[in-house]
Amino acid sequence: xxxxxxxxxxxxxxxxxxxxxxxxxxxxxxxxxxxxxxxxxxxxxxxxxxxxxxxxxxxxxxxxxxxxxxxxxxxxxxxxxxxxxxxxxxxxxxxxxxxxxxxxxxxxxxxxxxxxxxxxxxxxxxxxxxxxxxxxxxxxxxxxxxxxxxxxxxxxxxxxxxxxxxxxxxxxxxxxxxxxxxxxxxxxxxxxxxxxxxxxxxxxxxxxxxxxxxxxxxxxxxxxxxxxxxxxxxxxxxxxxxxxxxxxxxxxxxxxxxxxxxxxxxxxxxxxxxxxxxxxxxxxxxxxxxxxxxxxxxxxxxxxxxxxxxxxxxxxxxxxxxxxxxxxxxxxxxxxxxxxxxxxxxxxxxxxxxxxxxxxxxxxxxxxxxxxxxxxxxxxxxxxxxxxxxxxxxxxxxxxxxxxxxxxxxxxxxxxxxxxxxxxxxxxxxxxxxxxxxxxxxxxxxxxxxxxxxxxxxxxxxxxxxxxxxxxxxxxxxxxxxxxxxxxxxxxxxxxxxxxxxxxxxxxxxxxxxxxxxxxxxxxxxxxxxxxxxxxxxxxxxxxxxxxxxxxxxxxxxxxxxxxxxxxxxxxxxxxxxxxxxxxxxxxxxxxxxxxxxxxxxxxxxxxxxxxxxxxxxxxxxxxxxxxxxxxxxxxxxxxxxxxxxxxxxxxxxxxxxxxxxxxxxxxxxxxxxxxxxxxxxxxxxxxxxxxxxxxxxxxxxxxxxxxxxxxxxxxxxxxxxxxxxxxxxxxxxxxxxxxx
Numbered sequence: 001x002x003x004x005x006x007x008x009x010x011x012x013x014x015x016x017x018x019x020x021x022x023x024x025x026x027x028x029x030x031x032x033x034x035x036x037x038x039x040x041x042x043x044x045x046x047x048x049x050x051x052x053x054x055x056x057x058x059x060x061x062x063x064x065x066x067x068x069x070x071x072x073x074x075x076x077x078x079x080x081x082x083x084x085x086x087x088x089x090x091x092x093x094x095x096x097x098x099x100x101x102x103x104x105x106x107x108x109x110x111x112x113x114x115x116x117x118x119x120x121x122x123x124x125x126x127x128x129x130x131x132x133x134x135x136x137x138x139x140x141x142x143x144x145x146x147x148x149x150x151x152x153x154x155x156x157x158x159x160x161x162x163x164x165x166x167x168x169x170x171x172x173x174x175x176x177x178x179x180x181x182x183x184x185x186x187x188x189x190x191x192x193x194x195x196x197x198x199x200x201x202x203x204x205x206x207x208x209x210x211x212x213x214x215x216x217x218x219x220x221x222x223x224x225x226x227x228x229x230x231x232x233x234x235x236x237x238x239x240x241x242x243x244x245x246x247x248x249x250x251x252x253x254x255x256x257x258x259x260x261x262x263x264x265x266x267x268x269x270x271x272x273x274x275x276x277x278x279x280x281x282x283x284x285x286x287x288x289x290x291x292x293x294x295x296x297x298x299x300x301x302x303x304x305x306x307x308x309x310x311x312x313x314x315x316x317x318x319x320x321x322x323x324x325x326x327x328x329x330x331x332x333x334x335x336x337x338x339x340x341x342x343x344x345x346x347x348x349x350x351x352x353x354x355x356x357x358x359x360x361x362x363x364x365x366x367x368x369x370x371x372x373x374x375x376x377x378x379x380x381x382x383x384x385x386x387x388x389x390x391x392x393x394x395x396x397x398x399x400x401x402x403x404x405x406x407x408x409x410x411x412x413x414x415x416x417x418x419x420x421x422x423x424x425x426x427x428x429x430x431x432x433x434x435x436x437x438x439x440x441x442x443x444x445x446x447x448x449x450x451x452x453x454x455x456x457x458x459x460x461x462x463x464x465x466x467x468x469x470x471x472x473x474x475x476x477x478x479x480x481x482x483x484x485x486x487x488x489x490x491x492x493x494x495x496x497x498x499x500x501x502x503x504x505x506x507x508x509x510x511x512x513x514x515x516x517x518x519x520x521x522x523x524x525x526x527x528x529x530x531x532x533x534x535x536x537x538x539x540x541x542x543x544x545x546x547x548x549x550x551x552x553x554x555x556x557x558x559x560x561x562x563x564x565x566x567x568x569x570x571x572x573x574x575x576x577x578x579x580x581x582x583x584x585x586x587x588x589x590x591x592x593x594x595x596x597x598x599x600x601x602x603x604x605x606x607x608x609x610x611x612x613x614x615x616x617x618x619x620x621x622x623x624x625x626x627x628x629x630x631x632x633x634x635x636x637x638x639x640x641x642x643x644x645x646x647x648x649x650x651x652x653x654x655x656x657x658x659x660x661x662x663x664x665x666x667x668x669x670x671x672x673x674x675x676x677x678x679x680x681x682x683x684x685x686x687x688x689x690x691x692x693x694x695x696x697x698x699x700x701x702x703x704x705x706x707x708x709x710x711x712x713x714x715x716x717x718x719x720x721x722x723x724x725x726x727x728x729x730x731x732x733x734x735x736x737x738x739x740x741x
Contacts, residue, residue, distance in 0.1 A: 041072075045127045047080055048073040064089025064103070074123055084109025084163075102156040102189075110164040118171045156189035176206045194221040194232070210242035231258040246314030252276050265290045269297075277312050278304045295336035303329040303349065321381035327351050339364045346372070353377040367421035376430035407531040407620075414474040414528070418450035431459075435498045438466065450474040464490030464517070481533070483523040490517040492548070515546025523591070534619050539591035547583040550603070550611070582611075594620035615656070622661045628654035 034051045041049040053068030065088055072081040085108040115123045166179040182201040189195045199216040218234040238252040256272040267287040274281040285297035306325040310317055319325070329349045335342050341361040348355040357372035428441040438459035446453050450473070457468035465488050473480040492513035523539035526532070587601040596617040603611040610633055615626030658666035 046075065047126060048075070058089065063091075074126060078115075078123075079111070079113055080123065080126075081112045082110070083107065102154075102159075104158045104160070105156065106158075106160050106162070107164065108160075108162045110161070112166045114166070114168045116168075116170045116172060120172060154189070154191055156186065159186040159189060160184070174207065178204045180204065191222055191224045191226070194219045194230075196220075208243040210240065210244070213239045227262045229258075229260045229262075234258060244314070248312065248314050250277065250313060264288075277309055279309055280304065292338070293336060295334065295341070297335075298333045299330070300332075301328075301330040303327045318385055319382050320385045321378075324351060324381045336363070348372075350377070351381070362421075365421060366419065367423075369423045371425045373427040374429070376432075377428065378432040380432055380434065405530070407534075408529045410528050411530060411533070412472070412474055412479050412528050414450065414477065414479065417447065417452065417472075417474045420447040420450075420452075422447040435496050436461065437496075461487070462491045462494040464488050466490075477528065478526055479528045480526045481524065483521065483539075485519070485521040487517065487519040491515075492517050492545075510550065511545075512549040513545055514548045516544075517546070518542075518544040531620070534594035537591050537593060537619075539589075541589040543585070543587050543589075545585040547581070548585065549581045594618060598626070622659065624656070624658040624660060624666055626656040626666065628656070630654075 034055065038049045038051060041047065050071040050073070051067070052071060056066035058064040067086045068084065070083040070086070071079065074080050085106065087104060087106040089103040091103060161182065161184040164182040169176045180202045183199070185198045187196055197218055197220050201214055203212040204210070214236070216236045218231045221230045234256050236254040239249055241247065241249045253275040254273070257270040259268045265288060269283070269285040272283040279301070281301055283297060283299045285295065288294045306328045307317060327349065332343050332346045339362060341363060343359040346355070346357050346359065353374055353376060355372050355374040360369045424445040426443040429439065431438050431441050438461050441459040443457045444455040446455065452472040454468065454470040459466045468485045470483045492515060495513070520542045521539070523537070525537040527536050582603040585601065585603060588599045590597045590599065596619060598615045600612055600614040610631050612629040613627065615624065617624045654668055656666040656668040
């Protein structure tokens, strides 16, 4: 027995010595093959491999390999990749019993440099080009899959990727992206038991300049048959700093749990919570039958301030109501079966407004149906703030050296519109915009096969009705447009105070509308460029206003001021008519191609004067010309007042012009040439009248003197010579007076 033990001891010692000799000898033997390894890599990839460090091998108790300082260069000498250190070791003895016990796998200081050249080719294509140049070998005949049986028991004490980076440069666009400080860690990895995992990295982009920092921690459990995977306590943190956010850092925190059962085809995302600054998104989702997914879930966003979030993102918004967008929330459930996603019970709050409804999406046909209804919303709260009475800023002139559009570029993306299959229904009990309050609003819109139709946009408005229809037909390349709007029997007397003053015709007229208002608009055109739409446009607008008043009519003020130049008896040149009543305003606008015509209309103002107006807008050239004429009425002239005398022959013509490319505000001026002509004529008439009076006064005086002498001697008869002389003087008077007529 002792002899057997002694022999066994000698065998063990021999094996230990043999393993020790192999552990010492193998590294030197392997390092002798480094040139052969480098040569094979060159032949297979076209890249140059340099094994700068020694290759280390170990046999017992761990079968392992260690490589350091590995470099891989492109044919031009630029560095393609490098690895600072690579280690892997497996316990030797457990291998004989079918167990895999990994001591450690380590990848450290790895670098990969990817580059796309100006010709659009990537440096990674060197490998594929090298493979393509080699003779093709016949692939071995595929063998039928054999049952794999149970997987061997796997245990990994540690798996680490440390200090790894990837750089990508696109020389065509100038973009560059760098993945830096990448790390991945797994400890005590074993099938059937939970083990921790951690991940971290930094991404930097050049355009726009952006930095993303990310970290992830979780526990993973994988079943022994690798059919069940569970991630518990999954916590992901992201922070983004970018030029797009004005250099501000945005923070994201994601927490959830995920379970996957491949055998049962189940996926469950439990208690998902996304925290983005003050925005919190909560959800639970369960997916079954991966081939034909069936989904059940819910989604909720508790109330948050969207205004504060936008400010944090570097895009603050300023609105008329400082409290606007301060309370936004969303809640719904969702389900999907037979390729139909249903979101049936949406509840969305926007400050004081609540919307309810649902959405369905067919994931195969991409058909979308939306139906929402809301209680009341004041859209004025969400408009940019404006100061009362403050004039709108005049846009800066368009630089003349900036390339201008030809007007022939396509406007409508028909290829995008044609696949749309959309149905949208929106109802609002009350909506306010620009202080106009509408009730019972209904909007119904569809899109299918390139035909977009607004079937209705109806509402009630101050005892009247508003009805609108429109369509955009992109089923052919010749896009067609139509628009129809009817505003009927709107009662202007019920307008709020802010609407009792309206500006028309680019602010040229300020009107206080009263009574009933009717507006009918029709428009049609075709084409898919600005020029063709303008050329083919045809529209009519009929406006009727029962009564009203023109406010601060400067034209009438000018009439009084000009009167002082024609009659010195008129002294009040500062008279301003605050509100000039009128009634039965009927006018028409007509669009023919790019020419918008405002047909002439007549208003009787305060029984003093008639206001006539007409004008044109050239939509292609973006120019405007408008003409006003103010003429005293016959009734006013017949009053024979000092004003009537002055107004009798005064032509007051206004001409307003604007280049809308430069300014939307027309420049108006009086037609001075007509006034100067009238003024000259008035001076002449006044001088003629005075001259005639002087002639009459002179001859009347002479006649009076003669009559006085005749009275002294009434019995004396005029001689024939004297009679001829008197007749000649009377004829001379008429001749002289005729010179001034």
